[in-house]
Amino acid sequence: MALGAAARRAARPILVAGLALSVAACGGSGGKGGLFGLGPSEHDKRPVNERRESTIWDLFSNRDTSNQQVAVNRYLWNASLDVLNFLPIQSVDxxxxVIVTGYGTPPGGGRSYRATVRISDPALDARSLKLSLQGAGGSAVAPDTVRAVEDAILTRARQLRVRDGQL
Structure with missing residues (x-):
């Protein structure tokens, strides 16, 4: 039993030294800054979205990503859901x-449609809205129909914006 305790005591300094060497090797700045240098390393100077690698020190950094903003115009988003409310929603992100719907028939219409909407910009602008319509069986939809639905979404988005401006 005494031999086991002595072996554990002898192994403890080896483990501590190995851990210290492992942590020291994670910096990777080569004395040009970073943890033990005079200033931030080149890795730390780049914006977060341009970093190519991460280190163990990134776990302890004070970068809170919980406040990321959604880059989607809320008026276009809500207007798309309002105008296409007759279509069953399959997925939204x-x-x-991106809004993906299943097949549905518009009120007063006889043809079934499916829509995919992508809002690519936070601006309330026609260029921010991308709409794809498909008929039953994946058949093509007339460009005039797609344009009419886009116009309806943009008009509804402007109405929502005006209504919020009057609060």
């Missing part, structure tokens, strides 16, 4: 601005 407000972070990428």
């Amino acid at each position: 407000p972070f990428t601005g």
